[in-house]
Amino acid sequence: MLTLEAEPDRDARVFFDIDLCKTDFSGGAVVAISGGGDSTALLVLANDFFCTHWPDAKLVAVTVDHALRPASRDEALKVGAFCAGLGIAHHIQVWEGPKPQSGLLAAAREARYRLLADVARAEGVGMVLTGHTSDDQAETVTMRRERGVAMGGEERGLAGMAPATLFDGDVWIVRPLLGARREALRALLRERKIGWIEDPTNEDHAYERPRVRSAIDEKGFVSAMRAAGEAAHKRCDLDARTAALIGGHASRPVAGLIRLNPAFLAEQDRAAAIHALRLLLAAAGGLQMPPDTERTASLLDGLTEGTVRRATLARALVDARRDGVFLLREARGLPEPMRATDGLIWDGRYRIALQDGDGAVSIRAGGGEGFVAEALPPDVPESLARAALATGPIAIPSGKNVALVPLVAPFARFLPGFDLESAGALAELAGASPVPQPPMPPVPPFVPGKDIGRP
Numbered sequence: 052m053l054t055l056e057a058e059p060d061r062d063a064r065v066f067f068d069i070d071l072c073k074t075d076f077s078g079g080a081v082v083a084i085s086g087g088g089d090s091t092a093l094l095v096l097a098n099d100f101f102c103t104h105w106p107d108a109k110l111v112a113v114t115v116d117h118a119l120r121p122a123s124r125d126e127a128l129k130v131g132a133f134c135a136g137l138g139i140a141h142h143i144q145v146w147e148g149p150k151p152q153s154g155l156l157a158a159a160r161e162a163r164y165r166l167l168a169d170v171a172r173a174e175g176v177g178m179v180l181t182g183h184t185s186d187d188q189a190e191t192v193t194m195r196r197e198r199g200v201a202m203g204g205e206e207r208g209l210a211g212m213a214p215a216t217l218f219d220g221d222v223w224i225v226r227p228l229l230g231a232r233r234e235a236l237r238a239l240l241r242e243r244k245i246g247w248i249e250d251p252t253n254e255d256h257a258y259e260r261p262r263v264r265s266a267i268d269e270k271g272f273v274s275a276m277r278a279a280g281e282a283a284h285k286r287c288d289l290d291a292r293t294a295a296l297i298g299g300h301a302s303r304p305v306a307g308l309i310r311l312n313p314a315f316l317a318e319q320d321r322a323a324a325i326h327a328l329r330l331l332l333a334a335a336g337g338l339q340m341p342p343d344t345e346r347t348a349s350l351l352d353g354l355t356e357g358t359v360r361r362a363t364l365a366r367a368l369v370d371a372r373r374d375g376v377f378l379l380r381e382a383r384g385l386p387e388p389m390r391a392t393d394g395l396i397w398d399g400r401y402r403i404a405l406q407d408g409d410g411a412v413s414i415r416a417g418g419g420e421g422f423v424a425e426a427l428p429p430d431v432p433e434s435l436a437r438a439a440l441a442t443g444p445i446a447i448p449s450g451k452n453v454a455l456v457p458l459v460a461p462f463a464r465f466l467p468g469f470d471l472e473s474a475g476a477l478a479e480l481a482g483a484s485p486v487p488q489p490p491m492p493p494v495p496p497f498v499p500g501k502d503i504g505r506p
């Protein structure tokens with residue numbers, strides 16, 4: 052349980068849950084430090100913790116310069132000087148290139164994680180620590196409540212930020228301070244006479260978060276944290292039931308074709324069946340965002356009652372036959388032929404891996420060469436197998452230096468720790484790499500309302 056009173060093992064307790072699992076810590080971590088109070092406290096605590104428990108592990112600090120404000124470069128340099136004082140290596144990663152006119156915050160966030168993960172990989176460490184606090188969590192949950200719960204229009208979004216999220220399939224974003232109060236962290240810095248940078252946008256009421264921040268009182272905080280804790284537990288429970296349904300009913304007769312047993316339609320656990328169908332549709336269609344719950348529920352009803360035989364949703368074609376329900380990428384809107392580059396994501400469903408740099412390889416839709424119909428199980432229609440294969444990628448020229456690695460579309464970029472089991476079931480189904488072990492448990496390490504780390 053996390054309380055930040057003055058006590059000698061405070062640092063160890065902040066990292067208690069990670070310490071329990073120990074996974075990957077031997078390889079060290081990147082600390083994402085903006086120079087704000089929370090991430091400065093994070094760096095100080097991580098440094099204490101590493102010195103005591105992991106003296107040989109690497110600790111590297113990274114500041115992303117978004118190049119959106121004139122002062123950002125100087126701020127990053129100041130953070131560098133602070134890190135040098137602690138004897139910690141520091142990198143500045145600049146977000147280069149043109150910035151989008153709309154959706155700037157989301158694009159900046161995506162770029163930030165990409166740049167942080169780049170350093171983690173280059174340094175050979177498997178996790179990036181961020182300074183999100185319980186106050187950030189309460190704000191996130193309050194915003195989602197006010198917006199009528201984003202993320203698919205149901206309760207899952209109220210779980211807020213996961214303690215650990217897998218980014219791009221290989222780097223864990225870990226939030227060790229999710230149980231800590233912002234004020235308590237600042238008190239710690241004041242006690243140690245360490246300053247921090249106040250970001251003016253944190254006070255700018257033109258943005259939603261600062262507005263919500265100033266409106267949340269203690270009662271609102273406790274209510275949001277309680278809602279988050281309950282939603283996280285429910286979400287993990289739904290995740291496990293969903294994974295069981297996918298594992299029990301879905302198969303992949305050929306690449307790109309998902310078959311659901313007819314028994315799936317008779318499933319009693321309606322919430323898990325709807326959620327499984329949402330994830331399977333997104334996986335088949337190559338979309339990060341699954342279709343919404345309502346539309347998926349009415350598709351499931353139509354399939355169960357036999358009133359829907361063929362439909363498209365979320366770029367996926369749904370074809371119901373006597374022997375099962377088949378899902379595949381619809382043939383419309385496939386990517387145009389393109390030159391392959393290492394790491395390129397193709398149609399949200401495949402990552403292109405080039406062994407010898409970016410050679411003259413092109414990628415286009417039209418897989419299925421050498422397909423032998425006789426190898427198909429008898430209950431799988433040949434026409435659907437051919438159609439599914441034709442929506443897959445082929446590399447020209449094909450060869451040893453290019454690999455087409457299947458991805459689990461809805462979780463390829465961000466996989467929150469709440470959804471690990473269903474992601475694992477989808478990965479197995481798609482023949483994708485297994486999901487690596489998380490460094491900490493998927494649910495928050497505290498029960499909100501009981502002990503919430505008051506300053």
Ligand SMILES: Nc1ncnc2c1ncn2[C@@H]1O[C@H](COP(=O)(O)OP(=O)(O)OP(=O)(O)O)[C@@H](O)[C@H]1O
Nearest residue numbers: 083084085087088089090091113114115181182183
């Ligand atoms: N420019 C950045 N460079 C590195 N890490 C960042 C940057 N911006 C945010 N982060 C990471 O993401 C976390 C949450 O970001 P958020 O925008 O809520 O924080 P902040 O207001 O910039 O600063 P802080 O959380 O340090 O008070 C930070 O604690 C930090 O770990």
